Amino acid sequence: MPQGVNADHRLNRLLAALEPGDFAPLEPHLELVNLTHKQVLYETGDPVTYAYFPHDAIISLVNVMEDGGTVEIGVFGHEGVLGLLSALVTREAFGRYIVQMAGTASRIQFERLNEVRNACPELRQLIMNYGEVLLAQTFQTVSCNAVHPVEARCCRWILNMHDRADKNTLPLTHEFLSEMLGVQRSSVSVVTRTLQSAGLIQQSRGSITVTDRAGLEETACECYARVRRIYQRLLPGTYSTARSR
């Protein structure tokens, strides 16, 4: 165990959802790691050697376009696992995996996880359920990015992060939000000022604090709630929203 890491593998809700007998064969292969803010786990095309089960860390999968522009295409927190389903065959990272909130995670070598999965039907089923949720989340995000206003998408994004964080104050700059949403920084500034005027968030330098979660949910598009319902249906207990904690 690395120095300073004091966490339990089962802080990850997927791992926690396994019965003790199904978790036992995984445990010897799991390694606790600290992930720092803005740390890049994989760049586009990098060989994916480990799958990560985040605890309080949050990791974004970001697509880097040819002109250098970026847009977030996936997000992973304590409800999920990254580096597994999107690299099953090529074992190459589709985009950049970047830590957007520092914290801990449990990681396991891709081959070890595959071996245990092949021998454990319950783990295989859990990962299949998560796979369908992840694909559904991606499909919904594609639709959302195509047709919904920046303001609604911004609310969806803040809610997604709030669900995965253990606090109300999120370390977010306008620049970072603009890179995640694939829009210009000024557009984010205008939107976040509107949200602050409405009392939904409080901004300070380098961070955004959620002050009215229900209001954010009302201002977000249908996409946030739809994905949350799919999580709750396929992975009951692993996706608790910030409101219910």
Add this chain to the structure above:
Amino acid sequence: MARYYFDVQDGTNLLRDDEGAEFDSLGAAIRGAARSATEIGTDRLARGDLNDVVIKVRDEHDRRVVTVTALMKIEQNVLSS
């Protein structure tokens, strides 16, 4: 590379940009400001908000170097009953 600041005038409010961002050229900054004006304007015009979106671009010496405006206008030509 040079740093440019995008102040957004929307209606009577001016949202001042104190952080700025790096651009390869003034042309790149203008394209960024134009994209931003259209992003902000698209959602607003659809909601019937007719305040023009004006982005005033300043350089590192606090000089206004360019102003990009998305004009918001809905003109009804036939009266509907």
